[in-house]
Amino acid sequence: MRVTVYGGRRLFGEIAVDGAKNAALPLLAATVLTDDEVILENVPDVGDVRTMIALLESVGKRVLLLEPGVYSIRTERELVGTPPEELVRRLRASFLLLGPLMARHGSSQLPLPGGCPIGVRPVDLHLKGLRALGAELSSQGGSWGARAERLHPAEIHLDYPSVGATEQIMMTAALIPGRTVISNPAQDPEVHDLARLLIKMGAGIMIEPGRLQVEGAKKLSGAVHTVIPDRINAGTFLIAGAIAGGDVTVTRCQPLHLEALLSKLDELGITVHEHVESVRVISDGPGSFVGGRVEARPYPGFPTDLQPQMMALLSVARGSSIIKETVWESRFAHAAELVRMGAQIRLEGSTALIEGVAGLSGAEVSVNDVRAGAALVLAGLIAEGATVVIDRDEHIRRGYRDLVGDLNRLGAAIIEETLTVEGSVTAETR
Numbered sequence: 001m002r003v004t005v006y007g008g009r010r011l012f013g014e015i016a017v018d019g020a021k022n023a024a025l026p027l028l029a030a031t032v033l034t035d036d037e038v039i040l041e042n043v044p045d046v047g048d049v050r051t052m053i054a055l056l057e058s059v060g061k062r063v064l065l066l067e068p069g070v071y072s073i074r075t076e077r078e079l080v081g082t083p084p085e086e087l088v089r090r091l092r093a094s095f096l097l098l099g100p101l102m103a104r105h106g107s108s109q110l111p112l113p114g115g116c117p118i119g120v121r122p123v124d125l126h127l128k129g130l131r132a133l134g135a136e137l138s139s140q141g142g143s144w145g146a147r148a149e150r151l152h153p154a155e156i157h158l159d160y161p162s163v164g165a166t167e168q169i170m171m172t173a174a175l176i177p178g179r180t181v182i183s184n185p186a187q188d189p190e191v192h193d194l195a196r197l198l199i200k201m202g203a204g205i206m207i208e209p210g211r212l213q214v215e216g217a218k219k220l221s222g223a224v225h226t227v228i229p230d231r232i233n234a235g236t237f238l239i240a241g242a243i244a245g246g247d248v249t250v251t252r253c254q255p256l257h258l259e260a261l262l263s264k265l266d267e268l269g270i271t272v273h274e275h276v277e278s279v280r281v282i283s284d285g286p287g288s289f290v291g292g293r294v295e296a297r298p299y300p301g302f303p304t305d306l307q308p309q310m311m312a313l314l315s316v317a318r319g320s321s322i323i324k325e326t327v328w329e330s331r332f333a334h335a336a337e338l339v340r341m342g343a344q345i346r347l348e349g350s351t352a353l354i355e356g357v358a359g360l361s362g363a364e365v366s367v368n369d370v371r372a373g374a375a376l377v378l379a380g381l382i383a384e385g386a387t388v389v390i391d392r393d394e395h396i397r398r399g400y401r402d403l404v405g406d407l408n409r410l411g412a413a414i415i416e417e418t419l420t421v422e423g424s425v426t427a428e429t430r
């Protein structure tokens with residue numbers, strides 16, 4: 001799609017966030033662990049979720065939309081262990097199906113997954129975990145196969161608290177009777193949301209500091225579960241309010257999950273009011289806040305998925321800023337695009353050095369990752385003239401149901417158009 005942002009408007013009003021994409025994806029994957037009906041509520045209608053639903057249908061699940069955001073998922077026919085390559089390649093989270101499908105079907109095979117090109121994206125920790133659980137793994141022409149004959153519980157240490165590897169091991173261990181212990185697991189709210197669903201399905205899960213214990217069961221049952229709010233989308237709208245200036249309240253969110261961002265905004269001099277399920281941000285826009293230092297780290301550190309949006313914000317702060325990215329090594333493609341808009345950013349390895357400027361100017365920029373896309377739209381909110389964001393592969397829609405519509409409802413002036421394969425505009429959708 002092509003997004004044209006006319007800068008210079010402040011944002012006012014309330015915006016409610018949907019369920020978290022990154023929680024919904026593993027929750028959907030977990031439904032293969034049982035034949036019974038699992039009902040998931042507050043599932044966001046975003047591209048990645050649609051891909052995961054298509055994947056579930058391709059392996060034998062029936063997925064019914066009961067009402068907006070509410071899905072009933074149950075086994076329709078005998079599960080198959082090999083989802084189609086075309087679907088798997090669209091989404092990194094598709095790899096989460098390897099362990100659960102193996103545990104239920106006896107064997108599984110998945111090509112290496114795709115997703116946004118933001119780093120090397122190895123799956124070694126997923127494989128290490130599955131191997132420790134007794135899976136027999138084999139690789140062939142870029143895909144991984146797993147066999148379940150000798151599964152057993154295990155003690156697994158993760159060298160790095162990978163979100164996906166933690167989820168992969170938790171789900172697989174949930175169907176292996178006995179106690180599996182994961183040390184140094186990811187502690188993200190989305191991981192804990194998956195734990196809550198697995199508990200409802202009959203597994204025992206204990207979360208301790210630095211450790212996660214899974215008491216697996218021979219059989220898991222159906223459950224009803226509500227997806228937690230999307231902290232990354234909530235954060236995106238808060239940063240939108242901070243950069244554009246105005247008074248924005250994000251509702252139906254969980255402020256506790258946003259602490260790293262909220263304390264950073266406060267440190268920069270941006271007014272933030274936290275309530276039980278909402279956060280209000282009040283700002284005077286570019287130049288009204290100071291620069292600072294941000295280090296993207298595993299939860300509860302500052303989320304890497306808000307790093308691009310934060311870079312847009314800091315590019316118009318007073319003074320200099322430093323952003324260090326420790327999670328994804330190539331996650332700075334948006335920096336060059338922000339520079340085209342007048343930002344002063346210098347990259348040194350995984351560090352970005354930013355000299356705040358008074359304002360940005362409209363330019364044609366392109367995106368290759370969902371959050372970079374959001375960051376460039378936010379930068380466009382304060383750029384002089386029109387900013388044209390070319391999102392050829394629909395990255396923004398992978399994670400936002402209606403970013404443009406939501407920002408327009410807050411007072412922005414943005415037009416979204418669909419691109420044909422050749423790149424010309426076919427239809428104006430907003």
Ligand code: UD1
Binds near residue numbers: 025
């Ligand atoms: C999830 C999120 C993604 C977010 C990321 C980090 C979902 C669907 N996606 O991705 O939006 O940016 O967490 O918060 O939840 N790594 C390895 N070996 C592995 C696995 C990961 O080295 O086996 C490395 C990765 O290359 C990366 C880092 O660990 O550098 C983080 O990856 P991980 O936490 O696994 O992220 P994802 O689960 O893929």
